Amino acid sequence: MASGSLGRQLVACLLNVSEARRTDLVETVAKAALYNTEGRNTGVRREGTTVLNIFNDHDYNRSVVTIVANVDSIREAVLSACEKACGLIDMRAHAGVHPCMGAVDLVPIYPLGEEVGVEDCAQEARAVARGLTERVRGTSAFLFGWADPPLRRGLALRRKEMGWFRKTPDLQAIVPDMGPRPQKRFGLTGVGASPYVMNCNVTIDTRDIAVGRSIAAAIRESSPGGLPGVQVLALPHEGAVEIACNVESVKGNAPGHLAAGEPWPSFSVGGQPYCHAPASLIAARVAELAGRRGVGAASAALVGFTPLECRGLAELALSQGIAEFWKEQRRLRM
Numbered sequence: 001m002a003s004g005s006l007g008r009q010l011v012a013c014l015l016n017v018s019e020a021r022r023t024d025l026v027e028t029v030a031k032a033a034l035y036n037t038e039g040r041n042t043g044v045r046r047e048g049t050t051v052l053n054i055f056n057d058h059d060y061n062r063s064v065v066t067i068v069a070n071v072d073s074i075r076e077a078v079l080s081a082c083e084k085a086c087g088l089i090d091m092r093a094h095a096g097v098h099p100c101m102g103a104v105d106l107v108p109i110y111p112l113g114e115e116v117g118v119e120d121c122a123q124e125a126r127a128v129a130r131g132l133t134e135r136v137r138g139t140s141a142f143l144f145g146w147a148d149p150p151l152r153r154g155l156a157l158r159r160k161e162m163g164w165f166r167k168t169p170d171l172q173a174i175v176p177d178m179g180p181r182p183q184k185r186f187g188l189t190g191v192g193a194s195p196y197v198m199n200c201n202v203t204i205d206t207r208d209i210a211v212g213r214s215i216a217a218a219i220r221e222s223s224p225g226g227l228p229g230v231q232v233l234a235l236p237h238e239g240a241v242e243i244a245c246n247v248e249s250v251k252g253n254a255p256g257h258l259a260a261g262e263p264w265p266s267f268s269v270g271g272q273p274y275c276h277a278p279a280s281l282i283a284a285r286v287a288e289l290a291g292r293r294g295v296g297a298a299s300a301a302l303v304g305f306t307p308l309e310c311r312g313l314a315e316l317a318l319s320q321g322i323a324e325f326w327k328e329q330r331r332l333r334m
Contacts, residue, residue, distance in 0.1 A: 008048070008070055008318065009115040011124070012196070012310050013078050015065040016106035017085045018094050018187075020056040025088050026063045030054055032084035033067045033077040034323045049077045050317040052310065054326045055303045059237050061096025062105070064199065066304050066326075068314040071116050075124050078107060079131045082189070086136045091187040097236050098244075101164050101171075102187035104132070108145070108155070110196040112311045117270045121193035122146035129191040133179035136186065140179030144192035148177075155192060155246070156231045162188060195249035195269050196310070199303035200279045202243045202286040205296040209234060212241035215289045219243075219282065227277050227285065228255060240298060243286050249274040249307070267307055276307070 015033075019025055030051045036044045049069040056063045069077050082104045089103035107128055109121040125147035133139050144158040153161075162176075163169035171182040182188040204212060212234030220226045229248035234241055254264035254275050266275040283300035290297050305313065317325040 008113075008315065009072070010068055010112040010311065010314055011071050011074050011116055011121055012110045012112055012314070013067045013069075013074060014106075014108055014110075014197075014199075014304060015067055015078065015081055015085075015104070016100075017063050017065065017089060018061065018091065018096070018100045018103055018105050019085075019089050020058055020061050020063045020096075023054075023056055026054060026056060026065065028088065029081050029085045030065045030067075030326070031324070033065070033081040036080075045323055046073060046077055048073045048318060050314060050323055050325045052313050052317060052325045053304050053329065057098070057237075059096065060098035060235070061094065062098045062100060064303055066310070068112065068310065068317070071120055071124065074109065075127050075131070078109070078128050079135065082107065082128070082132050083135055086132075086139060086186055090185055092184050099164055099233070100187070101162065101169055101182070102139075102189040103185075104139075104189045105187070106155075107189060107191040108197060109147075109193045110307070111269055112196075112307065112314065114268055114271070118146045118193055118195060119270075122149075125191050125193040129178045129189070132189065132191075138180065138183045139186045139189065140174075140176035140182045141189045141191050143177045144190055145194035147192040154248075155190065155194075155197075158190065158192075162190075164190075195251075195274050196267075196276070196307035197249065198247040198276060198279070198306060200245045200247050200282050200300065201303060202245070202283050202300040203237065203240050203298040204243060204286065204290045205298045206241055206290075207236070207239065208295075209236060209241055211290070211293050211295055212243060214293075215286055216243055218289055219245075219285050221248075227258070227282065229277055230282065245282055247276055247279075247282065249276045265306055265308060279306075 053066040129141040264275040287297035
């Protein structure tokens with residue numbers, strides 16, 4: 001990614017919390033990342049930090065808060081948001097169609113340019129996991145990606161190991177990497193680091209979850225002919241089925257047989273080239289597979305931004321001193 005005129009050491013955290021139906025609560029969590037509310041510093045803004053976006057999904061009862069900060073500021077911003085979320089969200093009362101295990105379900109930290117390495121993000125991720133379990137007694141965490149040395153196990157594998165995909169995970173059977181065995185109140189939090197991961201959701205016009213699962217299986221990276229970097233679930237959503245994709249950045253250049261159409265966006269981390277499958281390719285593949293089954297593809301949407309968009313909007317927000325950018329982004333991007 002281009003370093004930009006500001007030369008900032010920027011990193012992003014796409015904080016996933018298990019609440020979306022109380023949007024005021026989610027905004028309170030977002031603001032906790034932005035403002036120091038301890039002691040005499042009540043309401044003082046944290047410099048070099050912005051919240052670019054808040055994505056709420058009512059059916060999933062899950063929100064994604066995009067926090068961007070300098071690498072030396074991200075830890076405290078994310079920890080403060082996590083603390084607030086754990087104080088406000090009780091997993092014993094949670095209901096939603098998206099799998100989850102924790103009040104704070106996922107804390108991924110990504111570099112936004114050459115100035116910061118993935119290992120720097122991994123160091124901050126481990127510090128966040130440790131800090132959360134120390135500050136909020138009863139919380140527990142598992143590590144993934146670069147934050148999980150030496151194996152660097154990916155998020156999908158670690159979630160499988162923890163029972164995240166089960167309808168009712170057995171919390172007492174889980175041995176977390178940090179903290180005690182998970183408690184029902186807080187659940188379990190995944191914390192990690194990697195090159196940027198996008199979220200791309202495609203809705204297909206059917207209620208038949210079996211059709212969705214067959215499409216998800218066909219595009220999943222691990223399947224023959226699947227799309228590199230794509231991890232995917234099929235979930236019921238607003239009277240239809242949503243193909244919900246995590247789109248991981250993959251090292252190297254786009255595969256030749258897939259790069260003939262739209263170019264794959266590319267960037268560099270630590271001097272190494274990375275790229276990611278464009279949302280348009282994912283949407284087209286889902287539409288093709290759905291069409292073979294007599295089903296239409298209704299819509300496709302990114303949850304948040306591509307890595308290049310995230311970097312550019314963060315520089316814009318920070319250069320203009322906009323902390324609560326999610327309130328301003330539509331006006332500024334028009």
